[in-house]
Amino acid sequence: MQDYLLPLNEQQREAVLYTEGALMIVAGAGSGKTKVLTTRIGHLINNGVDSFRILALTFTNKAAKEMKERIEHMLGNSEARNLYIGTFHSVFSRILRVEAERLGYPNNFTIYDTDDAKSVLKNIIKEQNLDEKIYKVAYVFNRISASKNNLYTYKEYQADHAAQQEDARSNRPLIGQLFEAYSKRCFKNGAMDFDDLLVNMYILLTNFPEVLAKYQHKFRYVMIDEYQDTNLAQYHIIKLLGAVHENICVVGDDAQSIYSFRGASMENIFQFQKDYDDVKIIKLEQNYRSSKTILDAANQVITNNKNQIKKELWTDKAAGEKIKLVGTFTDNDEGKFVADAIIEHKLRNHYKNKDFAILYRTNAQSRAFEESLRRLNINYKIFGGLSFYQRKEVKDYVAYLRILVNTQDEESLRRIINYPARGIGTTTINKISFEAQTQNKTFWEILLEAQSIGFKGATLTAIQDFVLMIRNVQGMLEKKNAYEIAFEIGKVSGIVKDLHADKTVEGLARYENLQELQNSIKEYTETPTEDGEVVERSLGAYLQQITLLTDANENEEDGDTVKLMTIHASKGLEFPCVFVVGLEENIFPSSMSMYDREDLEEERRLFYVAITRAKEKVWISFASNRYRFGSLIQNEPSRFIDELPTQLVDANLSSKPKKQNPFAGPSKPASPSSADKTIQQKKVFSSASTTHVASANFKEDDTSGLEVGMQVEHQRFGFGNVTSLEGAIANKIATIDFGTMGEKKIMLNYAKLRIVRG
DNA sequence: TGCGCAGGTGTTTTT
DNA sequence: CACCTGCGCA
Numbered sequence: 001m002q003d004y005l006l007p008l009n010e011q012q013r014e015a016v017l018y019t020e021g022a023l024m025i026v027a028g029a030g031s032g033k034t035k036v037l038t039t040r041i042g043h044l045i046n047n048g049v050d051s052f053r054i055l056a057l058t059f060t061n062k063a064a065k066e067m068k069e070r071i072e073h074m075l076g077n078s079e080a081r082n083l084y085i086g087t088f089h090s091v092f093s094r095i096l097r098v099e100a101e102r103l104g105y106p107n108n109f110t111i112y113d114t115d116d117a118k119s120v121l122k123n124i125i126k127e128q129n130l131d132e133k134i135y136k137v138a139y140v141f142n143r144i145s146a147s148k149n150n151l152y153t154y155k156e157y158q159a160d161h162a163a164q165q166e167d168a169r170s171n172r173p174l175i176g177q178l179f180e181a182y183s184k185r186c187f188k189n190g191a192m193d194f195d196d197l198l199v200n201m202y203i204l205l206t207n208f209p210e211v212l213a214k215y216q217h218k219f220r221y222v223m224i225d226e227y228q229d230t231n232l233a234q235y236h237i238i239k240l241l242g243a244v245h246e247n248i249c250v251v252g253d254d255a256q257s258i259y260s261f262r263g264a265s266m267e268n269i270f271q272f273q274k275d276y277d278d279v280k281i282i283k284l285e286q287n288y289r290s291s292k293t294i295l296d297a298a299n300q301v302i303t304n305n306k307n308q309i310k311k312e313l314w315t316d317k318a319a320g321e322k323i324k325l326v327g328t329f330t331d332n333d334e335g336k337f338v339a340d341a342i343i344e345h346k347l348r349n350h351y352k353n354k355d356f357a358i359l360y361r362t363n364a365q366s367r368a369f370e371e372s373l374r375r376l377n378i379n380y381k382i383f384g385g386l387s388f389y390q391r392k393e394v395k396d397y398v399a400y401l402r403i404l405v406n407t408q409d410e411e412s413l414r415r416i417i418n419y420p421a422r423g424i425g426t427t428t429i430n431k432i433s434f435e436a437q438t439q440n441k442t443f444w445e446i447l448l449e450a451q452s453i454g455f456k457g458a459t460l461t462a463i464q465d466f467v468l469m470i471r472n473v474q475g476m477l478e479k480k481n482a483y484e485i486a487f488e489i490g491k492v493s494g495i496v497k498d499l500h501a502d503k504t505v506e507g508l509a510r511y512e513n514l515q516e517l518q519n520s521i522k523e524y525t526e527t528p529t530e531d532g533e534v535v536e537r538s539l540g541a542y543l544q545q546i547t548l549l550t551d552a553n554e555n556e557e558d559g560d561t562v563k564l565m566t567i568h569a570s571k572g573l574e575f576p577c578v579f580v581v582g583l584e585e586n587i588f589p590s591s592m593s594m595y596d597r598e599d600l601e602e603e604r605r606l607f608y609v610a611i612t613r614a615k616e617k618v619w620i621s622f623a624s625n626r627y628r629f630g631s632l633i634q635n636e637p638s639r640f641i642d643e644l645p646t647q648l649v650d651a652n653l654s655s656k657p658k659k660q661n662p663f664a665g666p667s668k669p670a671s672p673s674s675a676d677k678t679i680q681q682k683k684v685f686s687s688a689s690t691t692h693v694a695s696a697n698f699k700e701d702d703t704s705g706l707e708v709g710m711q712v713e714h715q716r717f718g719f720g721n722v723t724s725l726e727g728a729i730a731n732k733i734a735t736i737d738f739g740t741m742g743e744k745k746i747m748l749n750y751a752k753l754r755i756v757r758g
Numbered sequence: 759t760g761c762g763c764a765g766g767t768g769t770t771t772t773t
Numbered sequence: 774c775a776c777c778t779g780c781g782c783a
């Protein structure tokens with residue numbers, strides 16, 4: 001047996017060796033999925049399959065990169081470089097770049113990210129004089145995007161009864177019309193948005209049989225990672241590409257399907273089994289990542305979902321530590337708690353920063369953790385959020401670069417035609433745009449004939465100077481490399497100078513970002529041609545790939561930093577210690593996804609994903625008060641907390657301030673003398689003072705047995721009567737009437753209360 | 759044309 | 774809170 005098969009278990013080995021025909025690998029969390037995929041590809045190459053004929057599609061650049069590196073390592077040569085491994089979007093854009101002209105696009109078509117696309121759409125909504133309050137860009141864009149992911153063109157959308165009805169119902173009957181205008185505008189701009197990369201790939205394969213044949217023949221083996229996250233467009237493309245050889249291997253886990261908002265459908269898993277005569281199904285059920293406690297908790301949580309494929313994930317690892325549950329008063333306290341816990345565990349167990357991850361539901365939650373980590377000098381890195389390429393100054397620079405290779409791109413032109421300010425204002429821009437639309441010419445073409453359009457004086461000169469500047473740099477495209485061109489346009493456009501002049505801290509950072517962009521182009525330009533393959537290092541090729549890149553420096557992740565990211569972004573990763581934070585109703589599950597079974601189950605799968613990232617330790621935390629939109633809001637602890645098996649959860653809090661164990665039984669109540677009680681009561685209730693001075697005999701009591709009607713003392717609020725109790729085991733909240741101090745909701749986990757009378 | 763200010767509005771999740 | 778938009782003014 002080849003030695004690379006030795007470390008595999010029976011099912012893994014079977015999956016590697018089953019190379020011909022349709023194969024579906026149902027791979028539970030941490031079951032060695034990537035190992036199987038990479039070994040499988042390595043095995044194919046080892047057995048004489050030409051690496052150029054293997055296609056592997058992933059969802060993230062990171063996953064693609066990791067697979068490529070692992071295969072390279074396994075083979076010990078550079079064969080892996082020839083593999084087609086990448087995200088759906090990047091592989092398709094690479095193919096579309098070659099075939100673009102068949103579809104009427106320029107080869108140097110621009111790829112619009114979501115911000116660009118929304119900006120185009122917004123202009124169209126304005127042009128059509130629609131009410132932007134009703135036709136909200138985000139809403140309209142989502143409708144269009146969802147349609148495209150289901151392979152609906154605007155024509156089909158307009159003809160679709162259900163879609164029309166839905167839009168009529170939501171009082172937005174003109175979305176079909178906007179869809180049409182948007183599609184036509186993007187086409188005119190020589191641009192594709194993310195969804196177009198899929199749609200156009202599909203159109204290419206269905207409308208051009210010779211192209212279909214070419215790629216069907218080329219890719220003898222097709223592998224799809226994270227198959228549960230594919231949408232309808234992706235499903236059909238996969239099916240088309242694999243139809244000749246039918247050597248299709250998909251790997252997925254229904255329990256980790258968390259992208260339905262992007263059109264992903266678990267239905268594709270079931271459909272796959274029907275599409276081929278003889279589908280082999282292999283289940284990988286042994287988890288090699290997490291402790292038994294962690295795995296059992298995750299398994300238990302997921303049983304609350306109705307829709308799932310039966311599978312039993314097990315481990316032979318030891319139970320390990322219990323999951324730690326922590327409730328704090330505010331989101332800032334939650335941040336402090338996590339930072340403290342990291343310090344403590346680093347000291348106690350020799351963990352490093354990089355052994356910790358903080359996972360949250362929404363990007364906005366990162367703030368409190370950033371602050372607390374910074375305060376304790378813990379190095380961290382945030383993934384996601386605003387990426388390098390989404391920054392304004394970088395987008396401006398990129399817009400210039402885009403115009404150099406694709407003058408059709410109106411969106412980019414609009415962006416930079418008056419930045420830095422050169423006297424071409426909104427009035428002028430609107431006029432140019434209007435002329436472009438009515439004469440059915442591109443924005444750029446109108447600029448070229450500015451004089452005959454009727455522009456005069458300073459405006460005309462400004463336009464002509466702008467055109468001349470762009471053309472001059474364009475003239476260098478053949479002679480100079482991408483970096484030299486980028487440097488030149490940065491200089492002559494004045495953007496580099498403009499930011500250099502800004503001496504504020506932010507201005508300096510922006511200037512540095514421009515330099516970093518230049519460096520990245522330089523690096524790209526200078527990367528040597530890979531052996532065997534002719535690699536294009538043009539500006540056009542550079543631009544194409546960066547829009548699909550999530551972040552500028554994904555590769556320098558190995559620093560010793562605590563990782564902060566959304567749970568979505570954490571999929572596929574693993575860490576020794578994981579903090580899953582913000583476990584509150586309305587946050588997690590999100591308020592957007594609580595009122596529908598399917599949505600809620602997806603939130604639960606998300607929770608499952610979060611827990612199963614951890615190898616050794618899991619903390620779960622929630623805050624009862626949190627800043628949102630500037631004001632403090634209160635949330636109940638998440639229902640998911642109650643779904644954790646209590647015997648696997650430790651609610652003992654190791655951090656200060658010392659808190660009660662909500663799972664602990666009743667305790668010895670303190671019994672103050674009745675004399676004390678009367679005096680203190682009088683004092684508090686007759687005083688208008690806002691600060692209460694705690695009684696001399698103040699002593700924190702166990703409040704787990706607190707009941708309505710009891711009288712208590714709070715250090716700051718004074719004496720009060722318990723009027724109601726709510727909340728789950730982990731987090732009881734008492735409403736207490738403190739008389740002049742008003743009625744307060746008090747979290748018993750946190751607050752120090754003395755029971756005055758039971 | 760550009761800037762400053764008031765007012766409104768938004769937060770899932772991502773290629 | 775933080776960002777964006779629209780408006781009024783110089």
